[in-house]
Amino acid sequence: MTDTSSSLSGEEVDALMTQLGEQNADDPRSATPKAHALGSVSLRPMAALPALERMGERMARKLRDLIEPFARAKPKVTADVVAIRRFESWRAEQPEFMSLSLYSLRPLKGGVLIAIEPAFVSRLVDIFYGGSGAQAPGKAKEFTATEDRLLARLTEALVATLAEVWAEILPVKPRLNSRETNTAFASLVRDEEQVAVARFTIAPSQGRAATIDILYPVASLRAVEAQLSANMNDDGGIASREWRERLASALSEVRLQARSVLARPNLSVAELLELKPGDVIPISVPALVPLLVAGRPVALGRIGDQDGRAALQIEKIEGSSRHE
Incomplete structure (x- = not known):
């Protein structure tokens, strides 16, 4: 005799089939295929990074001379490895109040953002007017008139030096678009877009080290990727001539019997x-x-x-x- 205690009724079978159909509809593997544009995902600009890092090393050397008149001494400046990040990720790490200068570098598209810590500006002002620059950082919400003037001079000298370094790749003409003190108003790119962050660490003779960030939109770097790649293999560029001149100058001081x-x-x-x-x-x-x-x-x-x-x-x- 057959045991029917475990048999399903017709209504139960119908209910199971309905539930199974609903689960398959929710399964992404059973969904209708969607068109996808290959190459739409933002990739790390490999050709741009080595050139940016080499320019960063030159920029670090020039920053020592640039900051010396303000700091009354030549600081130690190091260039960090260039990082590719989402703009919203970089912005989330910044303090509520800081110096943000947005410049355009024609013909480079997208502009460039220069970010400077406010405590560093305050210390430079203190040193410039005879102080030690070793005071503890405050909680200011805005720059003083004196700090504004020094900051304007510093950023203009900095972007001029940046243009000089970029001349190795292509001539650029900097122009100030805006100055902000809150990252919420620094509209370099959309939050989800990627930026290349070139960070410089400045170690003064007194006080804690400070950083200066220079941000480039990755999309604008990709537009000049061919020039960046070609420049890495060009032995006749400005950097090469400068290196040869420095080497020749050093060798000319060697004494021989x-x-x-x-x-x-x-x-x-x-x-x-x-x-x-x-x-x-x-x-x-x-x-x-x-x-x-x-x-x-x-x-x-x-x-x-x-x-x-x-x-x-x-x-x-x-x-x-x-x-x-």
Whole structure:
């Protein structure tokens, strides 16, 4: 005999089938496929980052000289690794009150945002007018008139230096769009868009370190990605010439020992062993004697005197037919 205690009625089967249909409708795998535009996801601009970081290193060196007149001493400035972040994420980490300067860098699209800590501005003002700059940071909600003036000078000098560094990639012309003290009003890009954050840490002689952030919209960097990529492989750019000039300047200060050989007489071993004070060794001085540096002849000259001192007048540079 068959046990029907576990059998389902027709109504129960219908209810289960209805519930199963509702679950399949909610399953995303059973939903109608939607069109997706490949490449719409924002990607890390790999070609831009190495160039930005190299420009950041140059910017850090220039910031030392830029800040020195305000700080009365040359601070230590380091460039952090450039980070790609959502704008809302960066903005959420900032204090309620700070200096925000929005500039356009034509023809670069999207502008650039310069963010400076207010405590750093206050310390610079204190030092500039004879203070120590070591006072504890306050809780100010706005800049004083003096701080505003110094901040304007500082940001204008900073963006001018930034334009000078960007000239390695392409000439840009900075123009101030607005100054704000609240990140809610700093409309560089939409919250969900990505920005490249170039951060500089400034360690003064006194007081705690401060930071200056320079933000670029990733979309504007992608528009010049070809120039950024090409610049990384260009050995003839401004940075390369500047490096060569600095290297040449450093090498020009290196001192080398130079000597001249008047004669090379030949002596036998027996004659050498019999030498004693008063002996005379005959020599013949050639018309031109060599000038040796590190054992290598670099010039030929004539022996003479100048102001009562023996001297060598250069007649010929080795490897050249030029006579002096």
